[in-house]
Amino acid sequence: MSARSDGRDVIPTQEIAAKVLSLVEKEGISVKTAIARFAGKYDYKIRGSVHAYSIETLKRLNAIDYFLKNSAPKFDSLNLFVKNLLRVAVYEMKYKNVHPALATDSAVRIVKKRDSKFASLVNAILRKVEDMEIESNDSVESVALTLFHPEWFVSYTYELLGENEAKKLMEANLIAPPPYIRVNELKSSVESVVRYLEENEVVLSPTFIDEVFRVEGYEKHPASLEWHSKGKYVIQDLASCFVSCALNPSPDDTVVDLAAAPGMKTSHIAMLMGNEGKIIAVDNSPERIRRMRSKLRQLGVRNVEIRLGDGCNFNFVADKALVDAPCSSTGSYATQPNVKWTFDWRKFRATLSVQRKMLRNAVRSAHEVVYATCSIMFEENEANVGSIGAEVVRLDTPFSRGIREFRGKKFDSWDKVVRSFPHLHNCSGFFIAKLKGE
Template sequence: MELFYKINFHELIADILSLIEERELSSKNALERTFKRVRGKDRERARGLAHAYIFEIEKWKRKIDFIGNSVLKGIKIEELDPYLANLLRIGIFEMKFKGVVPAIATDSIVRAVKDKYDLSRAKFINAVLRDVESFDVGKALEALRERDKIEYLSIKFSHPRWYVEYVIDLLGYEEGLRLLLSNNKPQRYYIRVNPLKTDIDSLSDYLEEHGVRVTRTPVDDILKVLEYKTPITHLEGYKEGYFVIQDLASAYVAHVLSPEKGERVLDLAAAPGSKTFHVAQLMENTGEIIAVDYSLERLRKMETKMKILGVKNVKLVHADGMKFKDMRKFDKIILDAPCSSSGTYRQFPEVKWRFNKEKIKKVIQVQKAMIRNAYKNLRDEGEMTYSTCSIRIDENEENVKYALEKVGFDLVTYPFSWGERGFTEIGEMVFRSFTHLHDCNSFFIAKLKR
């Protein structure tokens, strides 16, 4: 593979994995940043292969580390130099998950370690990978199942232990297991039509003509992608803004909000902008939408996307959604709150490793602060959607109860046309989707009124 880059392919992958881990970037963002430095005729092929490697390594990281830690002596893979640990993970992945001949997998990683570090560490990694080659994963997992069933499930399906405990407690053993399995299936793509440029039938015909087989969904302006020949983002229709890629449940939020033409709408956590632009399109570019986000970089990307989509009624504001205050009140508010992202593991496997109990407690405090601020910005009788891509009750139903009991909101009875209902005493009045039931992100939506 001909690439103009100062390092080889395995070091390139280790670079991206390190960016994801150390800077908490998304895999897509880390891939984009790294490939800005890559040139050569095989660049696009390398990018596709790198994406596949990153996605699968992040998905199976818990199991990969279990294998590495089972053969390491006196140290754990998490205690190694982060870059060295990632090179080792790549070797384990190639050997045990990708089916690369062990000698070839070992040799390529050892050479990368020798180039990056020194001969002694190259010998160390060589010895570790030789032990990995003979390690019986199935036998080790069976032994673990006898000792600790939750830990066994956590490693077998490569999910954080807290998540396994939580979903089994929430859904029961069988349903929880189905969710774990579903999270590890290939990503499902959904396409939302841009009504400012085309209609759903014309878009469906266009996609079919270009080798993208689609079907209708419970959400009127969303198509489910069944198969495709060319990557969807390479199509001219995507580049020209005739459609966007947006998860099915995420796209339901704008419909639940039910914005009307001419209204004044606030989005308190707007980036990357899918819900903001969806509301703008439903309002037919009338009224005014104030889109607030704390990330200037993400707002700049939104500005570029707005022009492509033909959205003209959105004003971007760089501010903190917990504190933003406008002189005038709003008719509607979207609060798609920052969360543990525990409903997006199939789409973004790297987020599995970002949250623990302490971080979740902190993000819940942010969610509550944003709920309080939303109330201050909403006019009397104004309405708000509260949504997260989390499975957790404490980020969802409990926060809605907080909004009702401590802030002053009322819960709106909305006729949800699909999905499941929620938990606790307000469960029948809120929306939930689950990856194993609805083939999309696990998601939560509630509609509130001041």
């Protein structure tokens, strides 16, 4: 269902999107989780429309707030719902080509239903925004506003990749990568799943991983089809799938996954092991463990022992270990745009410490270790691996290699590790390294 045809919505997409954005801002949850609360009772077309509005607004949040703060000096102190309704309206008029009068009228009608005292204020603010533009030039501030990224990220990626590559990365972050299907061979065969999806008008193309396919088009999203709910395939990013392949587990291995929830990589490892051997899946959150247990059950995984524990000091001995570390998620801006606006350097430094502790623990306790992040940051990736001093094993890959030097710090094993980038590989940004244990 379209958000608007003649200026009147039967289902006010803008109102639901404002609720979703308010919840994301208040509780720090994902758009998907927030939509499940507010739009779960609607059909998939309405949920899709709300998701699109929410994600597209979040992608451009800095520019949208630039318009609003210059039109309303007290914007930050406004009611949370009103703030996000204004954001949705600005997204419509500035970036969705909705006529400004229609975007304004819709927002005013919605706010009148909830609290009429805000109606004249909403109208006045949006009338001011209508005549505003952002100056386009080569300054970091202008690039940040026109390519919709924080100024620190613009400066950082200029330094890391060079100006041209950095701009291509930021442009790619505005476009969601294609979905990827990973066939779960614990419950079905590649041939059966491909045939099922093609019969359901899902257009697939192969990737360099045999059980992973890129979705080129669909009538219904493959996540909404029956075989997905039965666990015969999952939706999983291509670079994420490569992490488990890099570990290369054998059926007789003991594998420890030190930050296992939500369990997607754990389930892939189990599949590669044919449900044989033993996987110990560790996580420090009882709630995430509960969800992971349910997911692994759905996917038919039987060789996993789930443990509540801290990956920094969990005591174990194993053949192989995976450290899919908590990180800044700077490689996932295309699918998680809200993360762009919540980056905190203090938390970043604390996360670096956790990553290094987990990595040291793994290298002490396993013969081989794969370390992975969904981050583009040198500090979380090459610098962390270099600080451990363990031997780096060269990974074969169609993706890119690592960063040789950044801010005076060299990484001699740059040609042995792996990086994926949204603008080069049509998937999330990942770093993957394989190390020998002590």
